[in-house]
Amino acid sequence: MAKKQLRRMDLIFANDDDYVEILQRTFKSSNEDIIDEMISSGLKGRGGAGFPTGLKWKLTAESTSKKKYVICNADEGEPGTFKDREILTQVPYKVLTGMAVCAKVTGATEGFIYLRGEYKFLVPLLEKELKRFRIICKDLGLDFKVNIFLGSGAYICGEESALMESMEGKRGEPRNKPPFPTDSGYMGKPTVINNVETLAHTFTIFKYGAEKFRDLGVQDSRGSKLFSVSGDTPNPGIYELELGMTVQDFVDDFSDGDCKAVQVGGASGFLVPRKRFNETAIGYQGKLTGISLPTGGSMMLFNSSRSMYNVLNNYLEFFQEESCGQCTPCRVGCQQLVRGIDAVKRGQKPAAYLDKLLKLTDTMKVTAKCGLGQSVANSFQSIVENFREEMIY
Amino acid sequence: MTDTQTLVKELVNKHGNRRESLLPILQGIITNNRYISEYAMMEIANELDISRSEVYGTATFYSFLDTKPKGKYVIRVCKTITCSMKGKNQILLALEDCLKIKLNETTPDKKFTILETNCLGWCHKAPAMLINDDVFTELTPEMVHQIIEDYKKKGIQEKA
Structure with missing residues (x-):
């Protein structure tokens, strides 16, 4: 494997070997103080949806159920995203620290790392880390066991409720919400489910305090964020950057000079x-x-040599295959979009047919059951509206 | 007891016989046999005391849980956007040329199967592929030839 290419900002990948100390210190605070600190840090879920993490912990902590779970979502399947793998490779203990503190404040006794099947090669490394972690938990007097659960190649299992279905041995089909996982998650018990990067960020908060974390970023977007940069760029890789930058700033740094x-x-x-x-x-x-x-x-750059039709077609085929097939708008919608843009390109349908397809994505946005079907509209509309001529000719 | 029965029993002993154990058990079958036969699904259903259709439903949902026979080494080439931009097709051609089979086919000696898969999470080192659980990145057709040669030799060594 080629050598790692990381420019460090540098909080997440900083090799803090004082994590036992930080755990001990954090464990001395009361649960309320920790949750307050988390909420005031403004940390939001880094998986993409952006739900406030402190609130998630609080809701689960308030539940009276005896059995609770903490799950680390490492089913990183979004095309162009590869930061979670790097976090788990370089600083897995930060993720585990987050899970341990979460277990303490919520009262969870069992945790899982749901690792995508494509990253199975990470298992030996993680097992080694978990072994060390179990001893640390024991020393802290924390009754908390973490195990690895492997996925088997399904993008939809990154959706939290589908992930839980999958852990229960079922097809990875998203559930209706509400109830949310904080009330009824894995095995119907209250569950905190956080992205790998979110958990790694909690470490920064415990170490430096909420204030320092808040100082980064702007307004509603606090802290730093890992960006997975790929496509037409001379410097692909993972970069930790502050939130709130414009795309222009980003392109100035990363483009090959011809970014469209x-x-x-x-x-x-x-x-x-x-x-x-x-x-x-x-x-x-x-x-x-x-x-x-x-x-x-995920940041993917395209230069002027790329056909946006091919890009869109690639996305749509991806969604068509990865749709769980449970709800009609997504299952049939994705198929129709793939066929539709092909028909327009071949001249079998008039250009105005694109407007019908745009309407279809509007329908999918409101009627699809989960984020997969709803978000197909995002890329479809932004590509078709901006590069209409490339779809037709 | 047949081999499959023994394997299923072993996996059930290791992972437990609850519904939550189903995915790890199916993954165990894949590690050993590279595919899950209908017979294996029946045996698992019996052991977990659930309907066979439930096992079938779960097994067929996941792209890594194959239910048709596959070669000893399953090659999955990433076809998602970045890999596709960075020369996935040349990698596929090189594989087809090396192994004298087409995409989705298995070599007559049951050693290699070529498949395509969705994003493997190596977009910054595209193009990428998996051979069973091992990752290969920043591929070139020359590298593909070398990798396949190595795997062919590996097979001979294991036999000897």
Whole structure:
């Protein structure tokens, strides 16, 4: 394997060997104080949806159930995302620290790392770390066991309720919400489920305090974020950057000089064309000026040699295959979109047919059961509206 | 007892006979046999005391749980956007040329199967592929030839 290429900002990948100390210190605080600290840090879920992490912990802590779970979502399947693998390879103990503190404040006794099957090669490394972790938990007097659960190649299992179905030995089909996992998650018990990167960020909060974390980023988007950079760039890799930057800033740093569009947030995210680089910021929805895009951290650059038709077609085939098939808007919708753009390209349908397809994605947005079906509209609409001529000719 | 029965029993002993153990058991069958036969699914259903259709339903949902016979080494080439931009097709051609089979086929000696798969999470080192659980990145057609040669030799060594 080639050598790692990481520019460090550098909080997440900093090799803090004082994590036992930090755990001991954090464990001395009361549960309420820890939750307050988490909420005031403004940390939001780094998987892409951006739910406030402190609130998630609080809701689960408030539940009176005797059995609770903590799950680390390492089913990183979004095209263009590979940061979680790197966190688990380099600083797995930060993730485990987050899980341990979460177990303490919520009263969970069992935890899982749901690792995607594609990353099975990480298992020996993680097992070694877990062995050390068990001893640390014992020393802290914490009754908490963490095990690895392997996925088997299904993108949809990154959706939290589908992930839990999968852990229960079923097809990975998303559940109806509510109830949310904080009330009824794995095995129907209250469950905290956090992304790998979110848990790693909690370590920064415990170490430096919520204030330092808040100092990073802007307004509603606090802290730093890992970005997985790929595509037409001379420097692909993983970079920790502050939230709130514009796409233009990003392109200035990473483009090969000929960037025509950036896909923010993977196949389920948005395509930003060159003319909108300046007005688009990367962060969670807030009072940022212009357009602001939440993201799981996937940034794919396309230069002018790329056909946006091929890009869209690749995404749509991806969704068509990865749709769980449970609800009709997503199952049939994805198939129709693949066929539809093909028919327009071949001239079998008039260009105006694209408008019908756009309407179909609007319908999918409101009627699909989970994030997969709902988010197909994001990339479809942003590509078709900005590169309509490439779809037709 | 047949080999499959023994294997299922072993896996059930290791992972337990609850419904939550189903995925690890199915994964265990794949590690050993590279595919899950209908017979294996029946045996698992008996052991877990659930209906066979439940086992079938779960097994057929996941792309890594194959239910048709596969070669000893299953090659999965990533076809998602970045790998596709960075020359996935040349990698596939090189594999087909090396193994004299097409995509989705298995060599007559049951050693290699070529498949495509969705994003493997190596977009910054595209193109990438998996051979069983091992990852290969930043591939070139020359590298593919070398890797396949190595695997062919590996097979001979294991026999001897």
